[in-house]
Amino acid sequence: MVDFAQVQSKTGFGAPERFEGEVADCEVLGRIPKDLDGSFFRVGGDFLYPPMFHDDAPLNSDGYISAFRLNNGRVSYRGRYVRTRRYQNDLAAGRQLYGYYRNPYTDDPSIRDPEHPNLRTVSNTTPVVHGGRLFTLKEDGLPHHIDPLTLETKGTWDFDGQWKSQTFTAHPKLDPLTGEMVAFGYEASGLATNDVYIATVGSGGRVTHEMRVKTPYMTMLHDVAVTHRRFIIPMCGYTTSLDILKAGKIHWWWDNSKPAYIGVLSRTGDGSDIRWFKGPPRCMMHTFNAYDDGDKVVIYAPFWDGNFFPFFPNTDGTAFDPKRARAFVRKITIDLKSKGEGYEEEILYPFPVVDLGKVDPRALTLHNRYGYTSFADATRPFDAAHANGLAQGRANNCYGRFDFHTGKFDAYFAGPTHTLQECSFVPRPGGHEEGDGYLVGVAQNYAEMRSELIIADARDLAAGDVARVILPFRTSAQVHGIWASAQELA
Numbered sequence: 131m132v133d134f135a136q137v138q139s140k141t142g143f144g145a146p147e148r149f150e151g152e153v154a155d156c157e158v159l160g161r162i163p164k165d166l167d168g169s170f171f172r173v174g175g176d177f178l179y180p181p182m183f184h185d186d187a188p189l190n191s192d193g194y195i196s197a198f199r200l201n202n203g204r205v206s207y208r209g210r211y212v213r214t215r216r217y218q219n220d221l222a223a224g225r226q227l228y229g230y231y232r233n234p235y236t237d238d239p240s241i242r243d244p245e246h247p248n249l250r251t252v253s254n255t256t257p258v259v260h261g262g263r264l265f266t267l268k269e270d271g272l273p274h275h276i277d278p279l280t281l282e283t284k285g286t287w288d289f290d291g292q293w294k295s296q297t298f299t300a301h302p303k304l305d306p307l308t309g310e311m312v313a314f315g316y317e318a319s320g321l322a323t324n325d326v327y328i329a330t331v332g333s334g335g336r337v338t339h340e341m342r343v344k345t346p347y348m349t350m351l352h353d354v355a356v357t358h359r360r361f362i363i364p365m366c367g368y369t370t371s372l373d374i375l376k377a378g379k380i381h382w383w384w385d386n387s388k389p390a391y392i393g394v395l396s397r398t399g400d401g402s403d404i405r406w407f408k409g410p411p412r413c414m415m416h417t418f419n420a421y422d423d424g425d426k427v428v429i430y431a432p433f434w435d436g437n438f439f440p441f442f443p444n445t446d447g448t449a450f451d452p453k454r455a456r457a458f459v460r461k462i463t464i465d466l467k468s469k470g471e472g473y474e475e476e477i478l479y480p481f482p483v484v485d486l487g488k489v490d491p492r493a494l495t496l497h498n499r500y501g502y503t504s505f506a507d508a509t510r511p512f513d514a515a516h517a518n519g520l521a522q523g524r525a526n527n528c529y530g531r532f533d534f535h536t537g538k539f540d541a542y543f544a545g546p547t548h549t550l551q552e553c554s555f556v557p558r559p560g561g562h563e564e565g566d567g568y569l570v571g572v573a574q575n576y577a578e579m580r581s582e583l584i585i586a587d588a589r590d591l592a593a594g595d596v597a598r599v600i601l602p603f604r605t606s607a608q609v610h611g612i613w614a615s616a617q618e619l620a
């Protein structure tokens with residue numbers, strides 16, 4: 131449950147920050163573990179100028195990166211806008227020049243350029259560190275290269291001209307065994323095209339392998355999964371067409387008649403071995419992880435029952451249905467030996483979660499045990515009198531550690547006026563076992579109208595905070611975050 135009303139509001143916690151700054155030495159409750167040396171990077175959006183259209187998606191907000199730098203028990207914070215071409219054009223004009231989310235036909239004529247939709251990216255979705263470089267990502271454009279200390283934007287990054295797509299996903303996968311980054315771009319050769327470019331980038335930053343595939347219908351491919359051997363493409367039911375875009379409409383429309391498809395192909399082939407498996411309509415947005423189990427592929431994912439973005443209309447004209455906008459922790463098993471085109475789906479926990487899930491990065495692509503994500507536990511204490519518009523039952527007040535092997539879960543509770551953003555897993559330095567580490571993430575404290583960084587022991591979530599970092603203001607909305615050790619950034 132993501133409260134988009136809060137994210138989009140002009141006042142209160144979801145209002146744009148329109149502010150850049152730093153805190154040299156943050157207030158800390160508890161003790162920051164001395165062995166934590168690195169940065170928690172967060173990326174999200176913050177409208178520099180209000181959107182041109184009142185019904186636009188908050189996904190169209192200007193990219194903003196922030197970092198909590200942890201070193202020797204102390205914490206500093208910094209936040210900056212990503213200097214995209216859009217940010218610079220808007221600032222020069224002193225107003226919003228860009229129209230709807232991913233529809234360049236609605237842009238101001240002074241900058242309109244539908245042949246190069248990637249040049250209007252806001253870079254507001256995910257930070258990633260690979261090959262010692264920090265990038266911000268958005269699936270409609272190229273990565274932006276960011277200085278990890280100052281957070282200044284150094285420019286866009288096309289891997290020395292080797293990246294052969296206009297777009298680069300917000301969800302590249304880092305292979306913990308090989309150090310490779312497996313990434314892709316969709317709408318790879320222009321607006322509303324259904325071709326996908328998939329490429330592997332070696333730890334040195336060079337493209338070492340590439341392939342191209344087409345999806346059964348044109349759709350949003352926000353996230354994928356990668357196993358040790360295979361590339362997995364779960365598709366969701368958002369569609370569009372060039373006609374829709376040229377008519378000046380919203381980019382994505384949810385089509386209840388579209389089946390879900392999951393594509394499976396080898397990571398090292400040419401794409402021609404791809405097989406598409408079919409299932410009932412689902413919004414397959416984010417994944418936790420996937421792994422090979424002999425001739426089977428297992429996917430853990432918090433998929434939605436249906437359209438969960440209230441600002442993307444249904445094609446059949448029906449109103450947004452909150453009952454279908456629920457994500458559950460699912461296990462999907464695909465038998466590659468079967469001649470059929472179906473797959474098995476099991477709901478592992480009976481209650482909805484937020485579909486922003488993480489695993490221990492050392493277990494990605496491998497047979498993992500745990501997944502971590504936030505959820506709203508309405509049985510926890512809630513202080514309605516001081517919650518400043520935070521809705522009871524919609525506050526994501528807990529982080530859960532979901533044990534996919536036993537079906538058990540453990541929970542961290544953030545507080546009676548708090549809602550949690552996506553957590554990230556920090557492996558304990560020197561530790562080797564999956565799950566040995568910390569969860570870090572930001573909690574929004576609605577009573578105090580400011581933000582707090584949570585640090586919890588991932589093996590003892592019920593114990594509460596290891597430490598909590600208090601910011602003297604509210605940070606902008608986060609979409610995704612990552613932990614990067616000082617070593618990775620060196």
Ligand code: V55
Binds near residue numbers: 189254415
């Ligand atoms: C998502 C987020 C995006 C986007 C497309 O959470 C999909 C899914 C923050 O931007 O552009």
Ligand code: FE
Binds near residue numbers: 610
């Ligand atoms: Fe995402």
